[in-house]
Amino acid sequence: MNLYIDFDGVIYNTIDVSYKMAEKGQIAKDYERYYQFFKNLDWCEVLEKSSEINEAFSCINKIINSGKFNVYILSHVVSMKEAEFKINLIRKYLTDVTIIPVPKRISKTKMVKVKDAILIDDYPENLKEWSNAGGIAIRFDLDMDGKGFPVIDRLDEVIEMF
Ligand SMILES: [Mg+2]
Structure with missing residues (x-):
């Protein structure tokens, strides 16, 4: 079974860190400004300030x-710069996994074969x-709020679900 795992x-926890940086820079909740903010973001700083969620790499x-x-x-x-930083970080912990960067404005469903994949x-x-494209969607949420989807808060929980 194909299993795709999101990173941020x-x-x-890069999301929490980059949002805090955005708020400091008073970036409005405007998509285009936000997109530009992320494009120019110092990913080295973001990844340095961020940390792994619930032993994700060992999971x-x-x-x-x-x-x-x-x-x-x-x-x-x-940006490609963001992809580079993420790939270098992931490769420190995982040698045997395929990494697929997806351009932000392209749906993840347009990048890979979705049918029956998780x-x-x-x-x-x-x-x-x-899920609309025929895949199996699982939400990762530390508050275990599935928003209508099956939910986990540790990645290895997926092993018992299939
Ligand atoms: Mg995410």
Whole structure:
């Protein structure tokens, strides 16, 4: 079974950190300004200030070792610089996983074959698109709020679900 795992807000808490930086810079909740903010963001600083969520990397190794899934990391990126930083970071912990950066304005469903594949993501909009395209959507949320989807707060919980 193909299993796609989101990065921001699932593996690493980069979302909390970058939002705080955006608020400091008084970036309005305007998509275009936000997009530009992320494009120019210092990813080195973001990743340095961020941390792994609930032993995500060791959970991913457990998932791989279960033999149940082909594991991919499917992460939206605004710039190639962002992709580079994420890939270098992930490669420190995981050597055996395929990493797929997705241009921010392209749906994750347009990047890979969705039918019967699993996506673990924290962003409900991505999950809606995924399930509408015939995939299996699982929400990652530390408050265990599924927003209508099955929900987990540790990545290795997915092993017992299939
Ligand atoms: Mg995310």
